[in-house]
Every structure is written in C-alpha cells, then in structure tokens.
Amino acid sequence: MAKMLSLILWVTMGYFLTGQVGAMTHIVGGSFGWRFPANTSFYQAWAKPRNFTSGDKLIFLYTTGLHNVLEVKKEDYDDCTQNHVIKKYDNGPAIFEVTKPGDHYFICGLKNHCQNGERLRISVMKGGESSGGGGIYGMITKSSANSIHNSIGMLSGLLLVLFKLLI
Secondary structure, three states, rough: HHHHHHHHHHHHHHHHHHOOOOOOOEEHHHHHOOOOOOOHHHHHHHOOEEEEOOOOEEEOHHHHHHHHEEEEEHHHHOOOOOEEEEEEOOOOOOOOOHOOOOOEEEOOOOOOOOOOOOOOEEEOOOOOOOOOOOOOOOOOOEEHHHHHHHHHHHHHHHHHHHHHHHO
C-alpha cells in the first residue's frame, strides 16, 4: 500500500512539473525585433493575425541602451507619453508574461521612438488557445523554455517513479 501511495505521489509531482503546455512565445515584430519600423502601423500589422491568451510570453528583442519597453495605459499609448507607466524594461531582450485578459499597451520610451511607430497594442482573450498567424513577420513558436521545462518535468517524474519501484 505504501509503495502505491508513493508511486501516485511521484507521478503527481511529475505532472505538476510539466508547466503550461498551451502557452505560446511571441517574438514581437518577428525577425525584425523591437526597433524603428518602416511604417507606423508595422507592429499593429504584426499583432493583428495573432491571438494572445494568459500564460503567453512576448519577447521584445532589442539592444539595451538603444531601445526600451514600457507597458503603459491607453492614454500614454495614444499620446506617446509616459504619465502612467505600469512597468519599464530597460535591458534587452525583455520578456513580458501575459497574466490577464484585456488590452495591453507597449511603447518605446526613448525620444520620438513611439511617435515613429515603435509601439504595440495587443488584445488578450479570456482562455482558449493562442494561435500563430502566418505571414512574413510571423515568428510564433511553442516556447522552447516550456518545451524544455515540460521534458525535464516529465523525465524527472518518470525517473522518480522508476527509482521508487526499484527500491
């Protein structure tokens, strides 16, 4: 009986170590990254075909000192101001984890970057699966961090079960 209970405990632990399977990692701007776009609608065009959900990650690829990322309120996004900064990321690359549904607004806070189109608005859906959306700017992948985390969690859970069975 004790072995069976132990087996169930270890399998359960392995399951919880696997993390979020459905979360997506979105590289903002695809291979272009986070920098001055060719036009002011570039980042909105990039975001348009994508569905964002809680648990997803946005990766802003940029060189520290040349750009930054500010999560701001809608008024700051619309006016390219920094009166209501929610969070500031100075060091690139920046990783933003989506934790709640609704609209999220991001700008580059350096001089004239936002006015020149370095800003992004995403709408996060309530639940459901994230989707990729293709196109030339699309670089959406299952998170390699999640894949590694899932593999390690599953492997460690299986090894623990085998170890316990042999003892």
